Amino acid sequence: VNTLSARPATAVPLDRVLGDPWHTDNPLGYAAVLAADERGEMLAEGERLLTRFGLNAEFVPGEYDGRFVRADRLADTLRALWRRDPCLGLGYGLSSLIASMNVWTCGAESQRRWVARLLLNGGRVAAAFHELDHGNDLGSAECFAHPSSTGWLVTGRKEVVANLHRAEAMVLFARTGSKGGSRGHTQFLVERASLPAGRVSDLPRIHSSGMRGVQLDGMRFEDCPVPAQALLGQVGQGMEIVLRSYLVTRSVVPAVIIGPLDTALRLTLDYALDRQLYRGAVADIPYVRTVIARAFADLLAADALSSVTVRGLHLVPETMAVYAPAAKYLVSGMVVDAFSALRSVLGTQAYLRGGRFAMFQKLARDIPPATFGHISRSACLVTILPQLPRLARTSWGRGDPANEAIFDLGGPLPVLRLDRLDPAARGDDVLAGTLNALAGSADATLEGRYAARFAETLGALRAHCLALAPRDLTINASPAAFALADRYTVVLAAASALAVWRRAGDRLPREVLLGVLDRLDGRLGGQPVLSPVEREETEGKLFALALERFRDGTSLDLSARPIFPC
Numbered sequence: 001v002n003t004l005s006a007r008p009a010t011a012v013p014l015d016r017v018l019g020d021p022w023h024t025d026n027p028l029g030y031a032a033v034l035a036a037d038e039r040g041e042m043l044a045e046g047e048r049l050l051t052r053f054g055l056n057a058e059f060v061p062g063e064y065d066g067r068f069v070r071a072d073r074l075a076d077t078l079r080a081l082w083r084r085d086p087c088l089g090l091g092y093g094l095s096s097l098i099a100s101m102n103v104w105t106c107g108a109e110s111q112r113r114w115v116a117r118l119l120l121n122g123g124r125v126a127a128a129f130h131e132l133d134h135g136n137d138l139g140s141a142e143c144f145a146h147p148s149s150t151g152w153l154v155t156g157r158k159e160v161v162a163n164l165h166r167a168e169a170m171v172l173f174a175r176t177g178s179k180g181g182s183r184g185h186t187q188f189l190v191e192r193a194s195l196p197a198g199r200v201s202d203l204p205r206i207h208s209s210g211m212r213g214v215q216l217d218g219m220r221f222e223d224c225p226v227p228a229q230a231l232l233g234q235v236g237q238g239m240e241i242v243l244r245s246y247l248v249t250r251s252v253v254p255a256v257i258i259g260p261l262d263t264a265l266r267l268t269l270d271y272a273l274d275r276q277l278y279r280g281a282v283a284d285i286p287y288v289r290t291v292i293a294r295a296f297a298d299l300l301a302a303d304a305l306s307s308v309t310v311r312g313l314h315l316v317p318e319t320m321a322v323y324a325p326a327a328k329y330l331v332s333g334m335v336v337d338a339f340s341a342l343r344s345v346l347g348t349q350a351y352l353r354g355g356r357f358a359m360f361q362k363l364a365r366d367i368p369p370a371t372f373g374h375i376s377r378s379a380c381l382v383t384i385l386p387q388l389p390r391l392a393r394t395s396w397g398r399g400d401p402a403n404e405a406i407f408d409l410g411g412p413l414p415v416l417r418l419d420r421l422d423p424a425a426r427g428d429d430v431l432a433g434t435l436n437a438l439a440g441s442a443d444a445t446l447e448g449r450y451a452a453r454f455a456e457t458l459g460a461l462r463a464h465c466l467a468l469a470p471r472d473l474t475i476n477a478s479p480a481a482f483a484l485a486d487r488y489t490v491v492l493a494a495a496s497a498l499a500v501w502r503r504a505g506d507r508l509p510r511e512v513l514l515g516v517l518d519r520l521d522g523r524l525g526g527q528p529v530l531s532p533v534e535r536e537e538t539e540g541k542l543f544a545l546a547l548e549r550f551r552d553g554t555s556l557d558l559s560a561r562p563i564f565p566c
């Protein structure tokens with residue numbers, strides 16, 4: 001296997017560039033981030049600093065002089081940015097990544113070089129896919145490209161696209177076959193400056209309740225000439241390219257959105273320690289400690305699944321068509337649920353746009369698009385459903401376990417091969433294999449009992465998925481079929497957590513794993529594995545660890561790294 005170890009981080013780690021969030025003079029501190037949000041603008045100074053840091057290099061493959069070599073490193077860097085400001089994270093970061101991924105996946109050499117140069121010079125690429133009339137239903141997108149003597153003539157609209165007005169280039173998804181559908185669309189890499197002014201017009205900016213600084217734009221094309229060399233991939237290949245390249249971005253998004261939850265938990269701890277009620281701190285109220293402990297456990301569970309998913313891009317590319325939507329579905333749901341729980345602790349302060357805790361309301365508004373943008377949660381389940389009967393048949397009974405490297409967070413990874421990502425998911429479900437192996441060797445410890453519990457759940461899922469009716473493998477699936485796919489994602493998270501903890505040895509406390517598994521088990525219903533006393537002890541330890549990390553200035557995720565400048 002062609003392995004590479006983690007490349008040295010960029011000269012100045014991003015957290016150092018972002019600086020102390022509480023310093024009022026910091027151009028990237030919370031005060032500046034909130035002021036930009038109130039104005040509905042991107043934080044201009046933040047964008048300048050990110051350009052100086054060379055953030056775009058994280059999105060450009062190493063062979064084109066960028067730093068995109070490892071998906072886990074990319075996710076770590078973006079997570080640091082999202083911890084500070086999701087608007088910068090999406091408007092400066094993720095939007096160009098999503099667009100350019102189509103180019104790395106299938107662009108011609110000249111197109112890759114051009115986009116690499118554009119990004120390395122601080123430019124932007126917009127992903128012009130969405131049309132308000134069609135949403136997730138990309139197969140019905142109507143913006144049309146007709147062949148012409150010099151290339152193509154585009155007619156139609158694109159809407160709710162980040163940075164569409166100010167990006168130097170766009171990846172345009174247009175219909176090229178009269179019926180649309182899976183082979184009826186094509187992608188084009190278009191330079192904005194090359195479009196004749198009279199044939200393209202900017203539609204008014206679209207305003208949103210969260211991500212207020214991100215410019216969501218629309219554009220209208222009227223017989224707009226696009227040169228022949230703009231063709232990205234082949235005619236009719238548009239959807240196939242989407243399905244392949246978005247396996248990367250749909251894997252990275254879950255890992256990234258853990259950043260805002262980390263900040264929200266930190267704000268909640270700060271509030272609970274500071275706020276005095278009934279002659280004590282709010283943090284002394286047992287119920288409040290429990291809410292915080294559970295949100296922390298959810299963050300760690302989400303991190304276990306998302307970290308394994310991101311590493312899976314390198315190690316099991318042939319199965320990512322299941323793991324990427326599973327992570328996108330479960331993690332976005334858990335993060336939004338955790339925000340909701342934490343809001344109950346902050347009460348009024350979770351609602352006020354001013355004062356020390358105002359970042360909470362901003363983050364709580366910024367995070368919901370994670371549940372519907374770049375594929376909705378229900379569409380994720382619809383993507384997973386048709387794959388379940390095959391996985392149940394081939395992998396869930398006695399499939400092979402995963403290569404241990406997938407659980408070795410931060411450890412060496414084989415080269416990322418975009419050409420091996422398979423939208424049809426022909427690979428085996430090795431995470432299920434790992435779970436069954438763990439259950440097979442389980443002892444009477446609590447971890448052993450959890451392994452057995454989740455393996456039993458997988459066994460029950462197997463029986464149900466083998467009996468799924470053809471209709472339940474389509475968008476017309478019954479709620480019961482959706483529930484099976486939902487439970488499957490929880491099993492994947494549990495398998496990931498069990499294996500990540502086992503691999504980490506003493507580096508991750510055992511009690512914390514029990515809290516993580518208890519939370520995941522709670523999503524399945526049924527009799528808890530932990531007794532009430534065991535659960536209270538576990539949650540007490542989780543709260544204590546969260547507090548320790550908060551006071552030490554280390555992140556609350558699995559990396560537990562220092563996140564504020566010394």
Ligand SMILES: Cc1cc2nc3c(=O)[nH]c(=O)nc-3n(C[C@H](O)[C@H](O)[C@H](O)COP(=O)(O)OP(=O)(O)OC[C@H]3O[C@@H](n4cnc5c(N)ncnc54)[C@H](O)[C@@H]3O)c2cc1C
Binds near residue numbers: 376378
């Ligand atoms: C902050 C932000 C930034 C964005 N940036 C961009 C961008 O840069 N480029 C771009 O092209 N777009 C962008 N979008 C648009 C985004 O891609 C759309 O929100 C997305 O395509 C979903 O469309 P929709 O929300 O209209 O949902 P719809 O597709 O209209 O869905 C409506 C309902 O149907 C359900 N549904 C839809 N499809 C399925 C399915 N297959 N199975 C089951 N249920 C389904 C949904 O869950 C939902 O309940 C952005 C949106 C936001 C909010």
